[in-house]
Amino acid sequence: MTAPTDRTEKFAAYAHPERLVSTDWLAEHLGExxxxxxxxxxxxxxxxxxxxxxxxxxxxxxxxxxxxxxxYVQGERFAEVMSARGVTRDSTVVIYGDKNNWWAAYALWVxxxxxxxxxxxxxxxxxxxxxxxxxMTTEAPAVTPSDYPVVERDDRTVRAxxxxxxxHLGRPLVDVRSPGEFSGERLHMPDYPQEGAMxxxxxxxxRSVPWARAANEDGxxxxxxxxxxxYQQEQGLDPAEPTVAYCRIGERSSHTWFVLTHLLGFDAxxxxxxxxxxxxxxxxxxxxx
Amino acid sequence: MAAAQSQDEQQDQAPxxxxxQELVEDFHAVTVQERLxxxxxxxxxxxxxxxxxxxxxxxxxxxxxxxxxVFLAVEVEEDADRTVRLFIDAPAEAPTxxxxxxxxxxxxxxxxxxxxxxxxxDAPYRFGLAEAVSPLRLRGMVGMLARIKRQVRxxxxxxxxxxxxx
Numbered sequence: 001m002t003a004p005t006d007r008t009e010k011f012a013a014y015a016h017p018e019r020l021v022s023t024d025w026l027a028e029h030l031g032e033x034x035x036x037x038x039x040x041x042x043x044x045x046x047x048x049x050x051x052x053x054x055x056x057x058x059x060x061x062x063x064x065x066x067x068x069x070x071x072y073v074q075g076e077r078f079a080e081v082m083s084a085r086g087v088t089r090d091s092t093v094v095i096y097g098d099k100n101n102w103w104a105a106y107a108l109w110v111x112x113x114x115x116x117x118x119x120x121x122x123x124x125x126x127x128x129x130x131x132x133x134x135x136m137t138t139e140a141p142a143v144t145p146s147d148y149p150v151v152e153r154d155d156r157t158v159r160a161x162x163x164x165x166x167x168h169l170g171r172p173l174v175d176v177r178s179p180g181e182f183s184g185e186r187l188h189m190p191d192y193p194q195e196g197a198m199x200x201x202x203x204x205x206x207r208s209v210p211w212a213r214a215a216n217e218d219g220x221x222x223x224x225x226x227x228x229x230x231y232q233q234e235q236g237l238d239p240a241e242p243t244v245a246y247c248r249i250g251e252r253s254s255h256t257w258f259v260l261t262h263l264l265g266f267d268a269x270x271x272x273x274x275x276x277x278x279x280x281x282x283x284x285x286x287x288x289x
Numbered sequence: 290m291a292a293a294q295s296q297d298e299q300q301d302q303a304p305x306x307x308x309x310q311e312l313v314e315d316f317h318a319v320t321v322q323e324r325l326x327x328x329x330x331x332x333x334x335x336x337x338x339x340x341x342x343x344x345x346x347x348x349x350x351x352x353x354x355x356x357x358x359v360f361l362a363v364e365v366e367e368d369a370d371r372t373v374r375l376f377i378d379a380p381a382e383a384p385t386x387x388x389x390x391x392x393x394x395x396x397x398x399x400x401x402x403x404x405x406x407x408x409x410x411d412a413p414y415r416f417g418l419a420e421a422v423s424p425l426r427l428r429g430m431v432g433m434l435a436r437i438k439r440q441v442r443x444x445x446x447x448x449x450x451x452x453x454x455x
Contacts, residue, residue, distance in 0.1 A: 043357075043384055043386070044325070044422045045325060045328060045332065045384035045385045045422075048325065048329055061423035062421075
């Protein structure tokens with residue numbers, strides 16, 4: 001069962017308005033059968049300090065990443081994670097989180113790898129819900145474990161590996177890290193080793209568009225017009241061209257992947273989740289400063 | 290059995306100041322899920338800044354390893370022990386980071402400078418938190434500890450030099 005699309009005017013201009021819901025919409029539909037709300041934060045304890053009533057916690061590290069291999073969980077574990085939260089294959093899933101929905105977008109992207117069809121973001125995320133004085137609770141949600149199928153992860157369509165990026169060089173790449181990370185000058189404090197990568201800089205030819213430029217002050221997404229001005233007019237990205245987004249570990253670039261794919265309707269955007277922690281450490285990969 | 294094993298492992302490790310060691314034991318006495326709850330409690334117990342630091346974050350050191358804005362200040366008293374005082378500011382929206390700050394505050398505030406400097410740099414990995422919050426997140430606490438030790442070192446060195454011992 002699929003929940004209705006939010007008809008908010010701002011959303012109608014986006015390529016896929018059905019991928020967003022407003023806080024008003026969520027407040028109205030909360031508790032309806034077929035709708036599951038998940039909170040996905042950078043901070044693993046934030047949910048426990050209070051969450052939207054009925055929402056379940058979905059942690060990007062402990063639930064979505066494999067504890068051994070640097071990779072996402074496999075289909076069986078994903079099915080367990082979904083079942084424990086009462087999600088079925090045809091549930092409408094609404095994800096929200098902290099930091100402009102940064103980790104919520106990451107969770108949405110991982111759910112996309114498993115082909116979950118109806119997964120949406122709450123525009124403005126946790127911050128907006130709280131700012132509007134809406135109800136929060138520390139009460140654990142009641143749940144009837146569901147029967148979620150074991151689905152094989154699709155790593156070809158929206159995910160790029162290092163070799164894919166090597167083959168993609170010369171075509172559009174978006175680096176969504178901060179300007180200092182892009183230029184390669186950050187972050188070398190005295191006495192502290194630069195953590196995470198052996199080399200600083202960016203993938204040759206990448207455009208620098210820090211991810212948070214897509215968000216307003218209140219954490220909501222900018223309008224279609226504003227987003228087109230940034231990504232298409234200013235940066236010259238073309239919705240028809242295959243594009244790869246990356247950051248440090250693929251989290252911030254999930255947010256940009258969401259913007260390009262669902263709000264601007266780019267045809268073929270892939271997120272390179274290995275990102276700089278792989279590229280900046282691999283031997284022989286080309287780096288530009 | 291896991292607990293016994295971890296105790297054996299601890300015997301091979303450099304000792305921690307009493308307060309910090311007690312917290313290590315508290316964390317290992319409970320389940321992984323309960324460790325999160327304990328961390329949340331420590332985040333709630335982190336004291337606010339005293340008057341002299343309020344609104345003066347520019348006087349404090351920013352911890353860049355944390356993704357949230359975290360600031361710390363270290364004072365070393367002029368007593369025989371060179372007692373260390375810690376002041377840490379972390380936002381309420383970052384309870385995990387506040388919890389890390391809470392561990393370090395609870396475990397190190399009021400400890401002699403020499404003991405703080407002797408805390409091994411890998412101490413943040415001894416609380417059994419890697420499996421509860423992931424190893425990547427622990428980097429924030431590693432960064433905080435490194436900065437605390439650096440400040441203690443700087444302040445004791447400066448005090449020694451001023452006293453003509455350096």
